[in-house]
Amino acid sequence: MSFRLESFGTLRLLDAAGEPVFFPEKGLLTLCYLLDRPDRECPRGTLARFLWDSTDNPDIMANLRKMISRVQTRQAEIGAELLIFTATGVRIRREVFVADRSELDTQSSAGPLDVLRRLVSLLQTDFLAELADQSASIREWVSNERNRHMAILVDAVKRALPEARSRADIGLIKEAALRIFRDAPDDENIRHILLQAYEAEGHLENARQLFESRSHDLQHSLDIGLDLQALKEVRKIFDASRPATLAAAPSVESGIILKPAPLPRLALLPPVEAAETRPGPMLSEALIEDVTIGLCALSNVSVVAPHTAAQIARHADRAGMILRHSISYVLDTRLTAGGGTPSLFVQLVYAANDEVIWAERFSLEKYDLMADRREIARRIAKELSRQIRQNETVRGAFEDNPAAYHSYLLGFRDMKRFSLPDVRRARKAFRDAVQHSAHFSPALAGLAHTFLMEWLLTARGDGELIRLAEDYANRAIVADPSLASGFRQLGIAKLYLNDLDESVVALKVAEELSPHYADGIASYADTLVHASRPADGLAKIERAISLNPLSPTDYLWTEAGANFALFRYKEALDAIGRMDDRTPADRLAAACWAMLGDMKNARLYMRKARETNPDFDVDRWLSLVPFKEAWQKEQYREALLKAGF
Structure with missing residues (x-):
């Protein structure tokens, strides 16, 4: 059987079918270490000092003997001898496995661009990026290896530059340069390559304007572990005067023909009529057609025809239709008569992540709708145009890589979907996106979100999940500091790291970056509840729900938690009752019923929660859940104990 040793990102062994095979971690590290000496035996003492710091582990030879025993047992189980142990040393059997590090070899018959493409794919994650803390010798070796890998990538970029001709080639050069820039922001040659690639794609001015508009706020607001030096270096790229064209660098003059980027598509969905307003379906359709006609004259958006938009609005799988027709923006409209006053509620949603980027309510009371609908349409069209133009300056990267x-x-x-299998399925998709484009900020933020959700759903207090979430959130911010999603995930991670003040700061920045981003506001609300400000949290979650009325489960969970902290147990149960899937809130429901004195229901929900998580322990869980003030933790403890946990 042929095995594959993967060391970029997660260190693991795969079988011939591509499935992970358990193997002792120290054994995998030994395989990696000995790849540099495939034909030589490594003395046992040298390997022991590499794997364990002798100053902290005086019994390193005993540790080595235990490791050898575990490896030999496992090799017998899988029927393959990857490591050969002698009385004095250890060596590898290179013919039994292949290693991803072998793909670093640039001396192949492939062309320079193909070699670069392979390296970019391989090096999008760091060598042994997810390895837990190890000995000083291992850390030094890993650092040296990463430096060597970057040197190989730099050399590959230089070789590929003369071959770059097409838009795809430029994108590849830029992605490689961005990867190098992450580790070497002071490299002037890389800055110049990046600058020219942005110019060739026509994105430089947008990037400059974007950074100028956000840099002051970011630098003023943040002191939360973000790599601000990286942001300063990005600014240097965008502010640099245009350098003299490198002879080997891609440029328009050298024959590159750049196709204009496709315009974002907008679908204006007709409003759902409220019986009280009774303006009639024909009037609603006319209003939408007026807006559509006004937008058709614009050059920065492509508008879906009203007939197709109406079909999408009525379709059972609306999200699927939006994806199928490559729609970037959706304008949802509703005619309402709250309080007896007719009004038109509109919200502009970015379809990729359901982010509400603008919402407004137009009172129709002062209008003769039949006569003045044209004026309403003009106002909506003007605001839509402005919002889309502004939003597109920070969304260009979304369409740069269709596969990502x-x-x-x-x-x-x-x-x-709020379940562990779905969360892990989502993580795989986000990892695939990052494999296609290592600096795709939304996917990096998505990865952070999956680790946070797994931490919540498993309730095991796995600190490594939170650390991974924090790391990917910071990567998302550095990749694109204009997007709120990275700050949102960083704020959530800081919450569960018990850094409540930093969490509030990060989520405040997210709200400032995207004031209509309902998910970000909902996360801000959750942090305020944990920061012992439940009244403020309840106000925030009500704002999020107003922007996203068909609220997902986590909104209602936050609403329930805020009400619980305010001793409003019936209101908390009402929020839980509106959840599509109430299983994650069984524990909170049991606590609410217990505080209301209904022990029958309290025991019922306690047993349901135990079925999902039989190992739940009150004190252990409360030691992990962050509350700023002790009264809040004691309230929850009292309720859980009353419920029978």
Whole structure:
């Protein structure tokens, strides 16, 4: 059987079918270490000092003997001898497995662009990126290896530059340069390559304007572990004066023909008529057609025809129709008569992640709707145009890599379902997106979200999940500091790391970046509840629900938690009752019923919660859940104990 050793990102062994095979971690590290000496035996003492710091582990030879025993047992179980142990040393059997590190070899018959493409795919994640803390010798070796890998990538970029001709070639050069820039922001040659690639794609001015508009707020607001030095270096790229064209660098003059980027597509969905307003379906359709006609004259958006938009609005799988027709934006409209006053509620939604980027309510009371609908349409069209133009300056990267974008959409779809299998399925899709484009900020933020959700759903207090979430959130922010999603995930991670003040800061930035981003506001609300500000949290979650009325489960969970902290147990149960899937809230429901004195229902929901998580322990869980003030934790403890946990 042929095995594959993967060391970029997660260190693991795969079988011939591509399935992970358990193997002791120290054994896998030994395989990696000895790849540099495939034909030589490594002395046992040298290997022991590499794997364990002798100053902290005086019994390193005993540790080595135990490791050898575990490896030999496992090799017998899988029927393959990857490591050969002698009385004095250890060596590898290179013919039994292949290693991803072998793909670093640039001395192949492939062309320079193909070699670069392979390296970019391989190096999008760091060598042994997810390895837990190890000995000083291992850390030094890993650092040296990463430096060597970057040197190989730099050399491959230089070789590929003269061959770059097409838009795809430029994109590849830029992605490689961005990967190098992440580790070497002071490299002037890489800055110049990046600058020219942005110019060739026509994105430089947008990037400059974007960074100028956000840099002051970010630098003023943040002190939460973000790599601000990286952001400063990005600014240097965008502010640099245009350098003299490198002879080997891609440029328009050298024959590159750039096709204009496709315009974002907008679908204006006709309003759902409220019986009280009774303006009639024909009037609603006329209003939408007026807006559509006004937008058709614009050059920055492509408008879906009203007939198709109406079909999408009525379709059972509306999300699928939006994806199928490559629609970037949806304008949802509703005619309402709340309080007896007729009004038109509109919200502009970015379809990729359901982010509400603008919402407004137009009172129709002062209008003769039949006569003045044209004026209402003009106002909506003007605001739509402005919002889309502004939003597109920060969304250009979404369509740069269709494969990454498609994988991201699949992951986002799976995250809408609140179960562990769906969360892990979403993680795989987000990883696929990052494999296609290592600096795709929404997918990096999506990965952070999956680790956070797994931490919540498993309730085991796995600190590694939170650390991974924090790391990917920071990567998302550095990749694109203009998007609220990275700050949102960082704020949630900081919450569960018990850094409540930093969590509030991060989520405040997310709200400032995207004031109509309902999911971000909902996360802000959750942090305020944990920060012992439940009244403020309840106000925020009500704002999020107003932007996203068909609320997902986590909104209602936050609403229930805020009401619970305010001793409003019936209101908390009402929020739980509106959830599509109430299983995740069984524990909170039991606590609410207990505080209301209904022990029958309290025991019922306690047993249901135990079925989902039989190992749940009150004190252990409360030691993990962050509350700023002790009264809030004691309230929850009292309720859970009363319920029978």
